[in-house]
Structure formats: C-alpha cells, structure tokens
Amino acid sequence: MSLLVQKYGGTSVGSIERIRAVARKVAAERARGHDLVVVVSAMSGETNRLIALAHEIAEHPSPRELDVLVSTGEQVTIALLAMALEEAGCPARSYTGGQIRILTDSAHNKARIEHIEVASIRADLAAGRVVVAAGFQGIDAEGNITTLGRGGSDTTGVALAAALGADECQIYTDVDGVYTTDPRVVEHAQRLDRITFEEMLEMASQGSKVLQIRAVEFAGKYQVPLRVLSSFAEGPGTLITLDDEDDMEKPLVSGIAFNRDEAKLTVLGVPDVPGVAYRILGPISDANIEVDVIVQNVAEDGTTSLTFTVHRNEMKKAQRILESLRTDLGATAIVGDDHIAKLSLVGVGMRSHAGVASRMFGTLADHGINIQMISTSEIKITVVIEEKYLELGVRALHSEFGLDGPLAGTGAPDTARA
C-alpha cells in the first residue's frame, strides 16, 4: 500500500462532469488500497474571473485582499470534489490551505511554503479518508491567507508529498507526459518515460509549461518522485527522478524547449570599464524586470556591447529605463527587438559528450538560421534566433539529435490538435 499525492489542475476540474471523473479516478485508486491526498486547483477560468472582479473594483487591489479573493477558487473545488467522493461512497474530507496549516511567508500573491503540519492529514488517512487539499494557498504566521502565485498548486502537491514522505507525487494535467518537444511544432515528438529533475528544470525554465519550476526544484530538493500524467487518458506519463543511472547511457539530448515570450535589448558602444554590466542591469532589476539570457562582447575599439532578454511585455519599460541611462553610460545606441525566439537543447547526456554545441550550430547554419545569442550550461545550450525561423530550427534539431518518433498518436496532448 502506497501513499500517493495526486494533483489535478484547473482543466482537469473544469466542470462538474470533470470533477466527477476525477472522483471516479480517485475512488478507484483508493479501492486499490492506496492512501490518497488529492490537491486541486480552481476550476479553469475561475481564478481569472476573480482577478477580473478585483480589477473592476480597484485599480491596484490590495495584495492581501487579492489572496482572500482568489483563494475561494480552490475552496469551491475541494468542497465539490469531497462531495462527489462522499456521494460515491468514498469517505473524504476537504481542507483549505489554512485548515491544513500550510504555513508560508507573508509575501502575498507569491508566498513560499515554510512548513506544513501533517497531523490532521495523517489522522484522516488512518481513518480511511481521502484528504482533498486546496492547492496554491496557505496562511502566514498571523493567519492571513496567502497564495503561492500562478501554478502554485503543483508546489502544494510536491510540498505535501515531501512533508508526508509520499511514495509518489502525481501531477495530472491535460498532457500525458513530458515530450521531447512541443508536439504542436514537431509531429514526431515523443513522450519521455523518464527525465531527470535537472533536465525538467531546464525544460521548464525554457518554456515547457508542463510543470511549474518551483515545484520541480522542490521535488528535486526533497527527492520526491514526481510523475506527470493525463487526467483524460490512461498511460504511465513521465517520471521525473534523480538520475542514479550512468549518464553514459542517457541520450545525448533529452528534449528541445523553446519560447517566444521574450524580447532582446542591446546597449551598444559603452566604454569597456569595470561595472558596466551592473550599471546597466542594476536599474532593470530594481524595476522588477526579470532578465533571462545575458551576453557581453568587447569590440576592438575598447567599447563593449551588452545584450539581454526580458519578457516581451516588459521590453518597452526596460527600453525607457535604458534610454534614461544612456548619457551616463556613454552608450552610442539602445536597440530593442521583439521578433526573437529562444531555443534550447536539454540533456544530462551533454555532460559527458563534447561536440553537441558545434553539431547544433552546424545544423542551424545548414538551414540558413542565424544565431543572435548563445548561452550554455552543463546540461543545456540555448540560442536566440529570429522568431520566424523557430519551427524550422526546432524540427531540424529534433531530427538531427535522433528524437523523432513515429507520428504522434492518441497519446499526444489535446492542444496539439487544436
């Protein structure tokens, strides 16, 4: 008998019929003898509806009150799922984040979990009840309701699994696993049976939206086996684990991630003196703009140019900040470009194999794709290219690194066929 934590996202509980289907899945698992803690999100659309209400009533809604408001989304779902389970003869009890005592810091709208009290959950499990827990929410030390930020339900699931020492944390979603790349772009994309935490982290941070980054970090840190699988289809999904096998046996490249949400900013012709990067990026960071890829090059004339990417929505804001610094920096020009895309090869196999980067660059060159920026880590190579070449580049690399499978069949995500 195992202890499983299952997490169902907004789409999986998006209607009464779907909540009932989740109840059937949970009851069947319970009937197999497993102890179950089920974490649910708000019904799809509900969180957005509540946030829209907040913005109707206030231009700058109080962060504390926003948490009070949006946390009702999951509270509705836990009640409905617990009702459906009880109606199906499966004893269940719902808990809000505050009722479990998922203690967080006080950073409203983006709180971090500090501690979870598991005594009442253990008592319920011992009494044969399924515990239905609200994802995404907690309380701080003063009893204020907090939320973990978008996608935080994954984190709740992993944190509960860690606190309870669960055998597996299963993240049910609308895709049936982690793919070598987005099947909407590459129809030969394949579901991965296994992937390491590190690879998953790189995939997630590079735009693969299957799992929230923080949840993966958390799972890696506490060594919680994490499985991504579909609410709507049968199948083993993808298991995300510590890699205790020999890296040599791993494929060179596990997957290709990409994203079009970024824009590029270049500061040209700055005198090359110490502290330039800080003087440019400090004010950007002070304005709460997140910077992703950064490259700096020195020119022959003793000047330097620095290029970095930010979220596309923040390009204008960042550009204004840089313009205001231009004279101080002695820069000759500030150039923004929002027609770029980021593309990354990810794989722990890269650690022990040289030549992946040059093979990647060669493939892109063969297809006439110019590389604007390069950034590497131990298990990842990222390039920034012109946006219109993105699909071409992804397909070429997917094929080059032997990731192509048979045509994606029924196992592929629904969205791939939308």
Next chain:
Amino acid sequence: MSLLVQKYGGTSVGSIERIRAVARKVAAERARGHDLVVVVSAMSGETNRLIALAHEIAEHPSPRELDVLVSTGEQVTIALLAMALEEAGCPARSYTGGQIRILTDSAHNKARIEHIEVASIRADLAAGRVVVAAGFQGIDAEGNITTLGRGGSDTTGVALAAALGADECQIYTDVDGVYTTDPRVVEHAQRLDRITFEEMLEMASQGSKVLQIRAVEFAGKYQVPLRVLSSFAEGPGTLITLDDEDDMEKPLVSGIAFNRDEAKLTVLGVPDVPGVAYRILGPISDANIEVDVIVQNVAEDGTTSLTFTVHRNEMKKAQRILESLRTDLGATAIVGDDHIAKLSLVGVGMRSHAGVASRMFGTLADHGINIQMISTSEIKITVVIEEKYLELGVRALHSEFGLDGPLAGTGAPDTARA
C-alpha cells in the same frame, strides 16, 4: 466617537457598483470619526449558484462540504469590499468567520454562535482600520467551517455588536425600515421610527422578512440597539430597542404582519381523551415538520377536533402522516386546506388595553371575513382566514387601528412599487 457594526445584505453588495457604493458609505461614516465593523453577505444570487453546483455534483451533498462551498460567497465579498475601501484611501482588513474565530457548534448548515474572539478586531480598530467581516459563517472547535443558515449574516452582525459592546448594530437592507405593514398591500403603510424587540420578533415570526428572527432574539438578549435602514436611500430607518418607556404611551397596535406560506390541517372527530394532541403532533414533529398555530376544540359528542398550520410545502407530507395515523386515532376525517392566510396584530400597547381582540374581530366581521382560527399572546392576536380576503382584512385593520399615514412616498421600499 461610536463603535458601529454595519451589516449589508446580498442585494446591497449585489454588484461591483453596489459594493463600491457601500465602500463610499462606510468611508464617509469612518470620516465622521466612528469605529466601524462591517459585516457582509454573499453577492445576491451567489449562494444559490453555489448550492446549485453542490446539487449538480451530489444528490445529498455532505453538510460539512456544503459549508466549505457556500462560505466562499461571503469570502469574495469581504475581499472586494476591503479592496474598494483601501482603494478609496480608507484602511481596511477583511476576515473570514474562521479568521475572526467566530466559534460555533458543529451543526453544519445551521450552526449557532458560541463565542467570538474580539482581540484582533480591537487591534485593527485601534490602528484606525475598518474591519470587514464575513457574515453567516464561523468555525467549530475542530476548525471545520460552519454556516449559520439562511439570513445568518444578521446574526453575525448582532453577535459581533454584542461581543464588542457596540453602540449600535445597523442592518442595511433594501427597505428603509420596518413598516406598519407591507406597503405593497397597504399604500398608506408607514415606517416606524421605533419598535420593541418583542414586537419585532412577533412581526418577523408572522412573516415580516426584514430581519432574521434569530438576530432579533440575540439583539434582545444582549440588549444591542438594532437599526434597520436602507442601503440605497438616506433616512433614519427603524430603531429596535428595549422598551423603557411607559407602555401606556405606546400605540395600541404597532403593526400588522401576515403570511400566505401556510396551510391548515384538521383532524376531526377524535375521542376526547388525554394525550390526543401529542399523539397527533408528535409524529408531525418527528418528521421535522414545523407546526405554527394550533387550536383544539371539544364537540358536544365527546369528540374533539384539532387544527394546526404548517408550511404550505409540507402540507401533503403532513397529510400523509395523519392519514396513516387515522385508524389509531379514531379520527372521522383529515382535512387539508392550503387556501388560507395568517394575519396578526402586533403591539406592546395591547398589554395594558383590553378590547383589542373584539375590535379586531368586529372589523373583520363588518367586512364579511370569516375567522377560521384564533391564537393570542400578550402582544399579538393572530387569525387564520381564507386567503382571498387577506388584502381586504389587512387594509381594514390598518385603517381601524389608526396606522394609515399619508400615501407612501419615496421612503417606501422599492419592492412596493415593483
């Protein structure tokens, strides 16, 4: 500087625009220097929407989970109102029933308040903040969410006022006070400036829906001055108080209440032996059917007949129970009638004046209205008549007892003109 508890019902917070209007009212009162605790209901329609969801997912929703579900209704309102107040520059903080620690018993869906912890409210008031509290909800000793049952927000308001020793508990609603009778029936109905708790209780229990009975009982018990007033119009409303003035100065009749929600059941020709009433009404009560007016008469032939009223929706059920008892009771017939109405004169002035009853019966007789049942208390006389004579009877008595005012003007409830 006073401490006021204000309660706004579902219609008063039924839209973003109305919540904003409540925020303006509250902020204006705060600017006058008063300390304010504001209790709100769910936005109108929201509780019904949530209950409908529950019944979609389960035929018999778990009472515990139903409370988890419907309590989100007020949680949405407190957050939105607190946001609107903060946006208007009026510091505010919202609290769910659980956060305040409104401790109740564990009777889900109809819990009773046992204790309220006021420390955090006092701290907020001392810090100059408006406290926005969710009505209708609390938690039990184990931390389970409970609700007080329909209309329970009034009770929350009164209980908070009692616990805090507030100067007044103001119930804002869609009518501008308590009227001598329903202005939809009598256009000369007048708003009462004052009414006693006892009168209000009798009015409420006889069908005047302005206030929840339990809230009035609570206010009377803890001597909390209670004021009913309109969210949508200016005006002093009606103050409900202990009557410390001489009863002699009170008008004979304060108001006329009526209701058409009842049906009458008569058990005829039962042998007149001790225990008859119990043998008839015991099984009715066991079936959770509430009985209102009861009269029993003895006939000359040694038999007796007992007549009582129940909610109209429960007549058929009660009739079936009586039919099943008929042989045991030795009754000659069971007769049901759902074309009746109940009409009551209410007034503390009756205590010291004889002849009110005969004057009432005479007036009804003058208008050809037959009285089917009579029941009296110290401050109330109730009759049951044929439903079609109800309006005629109410108007005749309203005029007879000097309650007619000038034609109801702008102060009358909106519904009166609907």
